[in-house]
Amino acid sequence: MGAFFKIRKGIVAVSHTLEDGRRQITALRAPGDCVGYLEKDGVYAFEGEALTDVEACAFDRRRFDDFVSVQPDLAAALVEALSSALKQSGMLSLVLGQLRSTERVAHFLAEISALYAERHVSLARPLTLHMGRSEIADYLGLTIETVSRSIGKLKSRGIIATVESGEVVILDDQRLREAGKVSR
Amino acid sequence: MGAFFKIRKGIVAVSHTLEDGRRQITALRAPGDCVGYLEKDGVYAFEGEALTDVEACAFDRRRFDDFVSVQPDLAAALVEALSSALKQSGMLSLVLGQLRSTERVAHFLAEISALYAERHVSLARPLTLHMGRSEIADYLGLTIETVSRSIGKLKSRGIIATVESGEVVILDDQRLREAGKVSR
DNA sequence: CGGGCGATTGAAAGACTTCAATGGGTGTGG
DNA sequence: CCACACCCATTGAAGTCTTTCAATCGCCCG
Structure with a gap:
């Protein structure tokens, strides 16, 4: 209670039931993010x-807030992190409100692939x-x-493939992003 | 360019197309909020x-950031505003991802009613x-x-009524919030 | 080999969308 | 002052997409 965490390793799903x-998972958090x-x-x-498996640093909320108030750099980083989370959250709303099922799944695969690559969760394919x-x-x-369908x-469109272990291979990243309506 | 706004009067819809x-409207902003x-x-x-009609203060982004770095109170307020927006955004994801059409509309009416009351947009009913x-x-x-249906x-459930001008009267706030799955 | 769990697939039902038509209200021009 | 056009909301009917219910398959584990 009164603590929050900065993820060092692993993936966390933030949700509301x-x-x-x-239940709706409202965000996926990777190393470097706070939950x-x-x-x-x-x-x-x-x-x-x-x-x-997750490895994280726990911070006492009160002490952290006090510390932030005397550390402008930290405050800026916090604002940056929140801004980024807010942008992502808005994008999720777009996905949930406007995309059809296959578009959503394509978006998800493109997003998680980019996220894992960016945060070095696992650079290996299959994903x-x-x-x-x-x-x-x-x-x-x-x-x-x-989701399965x-x-x-x-x-069947040749955009992805799956291996027996359940992992996914992205065969055509370009078309996957198009299918998922990912802007850039 | 490079400016952002703090709303003094009026309502703004933030969206992505x-x-x-x-198009998905990802947030509604009221007086006191920034866009x-x-x-x-x-x-x-x-x-x-x-x-x-909207009345707002425009801030130069760069100067504001500089100012924030020497004003811990302002930084804290900014963090607070972003946190609040992030919470709301997560709730919208929940609505879009899990609620059925009538639940969504009920949620919307309950939400906007609370928002307008809280921000003194118009305390009058009909809404x-x-x-x-x-x-x-x-x-x-x-x-x-x-939406219309x-x-x-x-x-027809007697939860709301409309007046000829198109405004809405909330007849049963309790049941409206229940129908909209609004937590508290 | 049997049980259990997650994923896939099929068929039917349900929810929402799309297309089309109607109605009400407003504003403009004759 | 009324006729008409226009915009928005509503309503109906058909179509599409997603869900629900059910059954099957594959894999891991005891």
């Missing part, structure tokens, strides 16, 4: 789930998602069946 | 549209939305027809 059990920063009266606004169909579904606002469509 | 014309803060290389990450069906649709990831359902 309704009383009836429906648990948004709270109110000691109650976290969202839940966090480790998708892989290990670290998420089951259930997590992907909860992230994209779809059911596991629809969308992956099938991308495979 | 795909090449094929699909145009998220940019990259002088290019704004999102678009802004005034839903009403003036300041948004046409088209904007509501783009905010909720629905079509104008579905959902409003009809809420009316």
